[in-house]
Amino acid sequence: MHTLLDTPAEDLLPGLLPLVPGLALHTLRRIQAAVFRNHGAYPAGLPEISPALLGRLAAVSPLPALRLLDRRTSPRDGFSKFLLRNPGLPGDFEAVSIPLLHGRGDPKTVACVSSQSGCAQGCRFCCTGRLGLARSLLPWEIVAQVLAVRAAAPAPLRGVVFMGMGEPLENLDAVLAAVHILASPCALAISAKAISVSTAGIVPGILRLADPSAPPVRLFVTLFSARPEVRGRWMPVTRRHPLPELRDALRRYHAATGRRPTLAWPLVAGVNDSVSDAVALARWLDGLPAALDLIDVNDPTLSLRPPSDAARNAFLDALRLHARIPVSRRYSGGADILAACGLLSASAQP
Numbered sequence: 001m002h003t004l005l006d007t008p009a010e011d012l013l014p015g016l017l018p019l020v021p022g023l024a025l026h027t028l029r030r031i032q033a034a035v036f037r038n039h040g041a042y043p044a045g046l047p048e049i050s051p052a053l054l055g056r057l058a059a060v061s062p063l064p065a066l067r068l069l070d071r072r073t074s075p076r077d078g079f080s081k082f083l084l085r086n087p088g089l090p091g092d093f094e095a096v097s098i099p100l101l102h103g104r105g106d107p108k109t110v111a112c113v114s115s116q117s118g119c120a121q122g123c124r125f126c127c128t129g130r131l132g133l134a135r136s137l138l139p140w141e142i143v144a145q146v147l148a149v150r151a152a153a154p155a156p157l158r159g160v161v162f163m164g165m166g167e168p169l170e171n172l173d174a175v176l177a178a179v180h181i182l183a184s185p186c187a188l189a190i191s192a193k194a195i196s197v198s199t200a201g202i203v204p205g206i207l208r209l210a211d212p213s214a215p216p217v218r219l220f221v222t223l224f225s226a227r228p229e230v231r232g233r234w235m236p237v238t239r240r241h242p243l244p245e246l247r248d249a250l251r252r253y254h255a256a257t258g259r260r261p262t263l264a265w266p267l268v269a270g271v272n273d274s275v276s277d278a279v280a281l282a283r284w285l286d287g288l289p290a291a292l293d294l295i296d297v298n299d300p301t302l303s304l305r306p307p308s309d310a311a312r313n314a315f316l317d318a319l320r321l322h323a324r325i326p327v328s329r330r331y332s333g334g335a336d337i338l339a340a341c342g343l344l345s346a347s348a349q350p
C-alpha cells in the first residue's frame with residue numbers, strides 16, 4: 001500500500017478522495033510536507049486544516065515506521081550507523097550517516113542507504129555479499145532510512161547515496177520511487193543530482209538510468225578489475241554482464257545523459273593493485289569518459305589488506321601514464337563501527 005512516505009500527493013489523491021471526502025490537493029501537499037518535517041509521522045495539528053480531516057486521513061492511510069534496533073557513532077570520524085527493522089517483515093538493514101566538511105563552517109550530512117536486506121551479488125570483498133539476499137526493500141523503507149539519518153544528523157542533509165546493503169539496480173523500481181519522493185518539494189527536496197546510485201554492473205539497470213525519463217542521479221559502478229578472470233573471480237556479476245558489455249552500457253549511458261560514470265575500485269593488496277592492473281584498466285577504458293574512486297578495502301577478518309603506499313603510488317603513476325581519467329581516493333569512514341564501504345552486515349556489532 002502506498003502512503004505519503006513514498007508517493008507524491010497528486011498520485012495518492014484519487015485513491016484517498018472516496019475515503020476522505022473534501023480532501024484537496026493543496027491540503028494533501030501541505031500534510032505531506034508536514035509529515036516529512038515531522039520525521040515521517042502525522043503532525044498533531046496543522047494551521048487551517050481541521051483536526052477531523054487530519055484524523056480521518058491518518059485513520060485511512062496510516063504511516064508505517066521502522067524500528068531503530070541500534071545506533072552507534074564512531075568516536076574517530078563521526079560516522080553513525082543505524083540498524084533498522086520493519087516490524088512486519090524479516091530482514092534487517094543498515095543506513096549510515098556521513099558527516100562532510102565542505103570548506104570552513106559549512107558542515108553537511110549525506111545519508112548512505114540500503115536498497116536490499118543482504119545482497120545476492122556475492123562480491124568477495126564485501127561483508128554484505130557474504131550474507132546472501134534476504135529481500136528487496138520497499139520504497140518507504142528506503143525513504144524512512146533517510147528520515148532516520150536526517151533526524152539524528154548534526155548538520156543539514158544534502159545528499160543521499162545508494163551505497164549501503166544490496167544492489168540498487170536489482171530493486172530499481174523501488175529505488176526510483178524513493179528517489180522521486182526524496183526529490184519532491186513536498187518531501188525532502190533533495191536534488192536528484194545530489195543522489196548517487198551505485199551498482200556492481202547490472203547492465204539493464206544502467207540502460208534504464210540512461211533513459212531520458214530517468215532522474216539525473218549520479219552513477220557509480222564498482223569495477224574492481226578490468227581483467228576478466230580477476231573480476232569474474234571476485235565479482236560473480238561479471239559472468240552475467242561481461243566487461244565489454246558493461247563498457248558498452250557505460251558508453252551508452254554517457255552518450256544519452258552527458259554524465260560521466262564514476263568507477264569504484266576497492267584496492268586489495270596483491271589482487272588488483274599492480275601496475276599491470278592499472279594498464280589493463282587504461283586499455284579497458286578505451287576513451288570511455290569516466291572518473292575513478294580508489295577505496296582501500298575494508299575487511300574485518302583481515303584476510304584482505306589494502307595496498308602499501310608504494311604499491312598505490314605505482315598504480316597511480318601507471319594510470320597517469322596510460323589513461324586520462326580523474327582519480328580520487330575515497331575516504332571510507334566508520335570502519336571502527338563496521339559502517340565503512342563493504343562492512344555492512346545488519347548484525348555484527350563491534
Ligand code: SF4
Pocket residue numbers: 119120121122123126127128129130164165166167199200222342
Ligand atoms: S559490493 Fe554491493 S553489489 Fe557487491 S555484494 Fe556488496 S552490496 Fe552487493
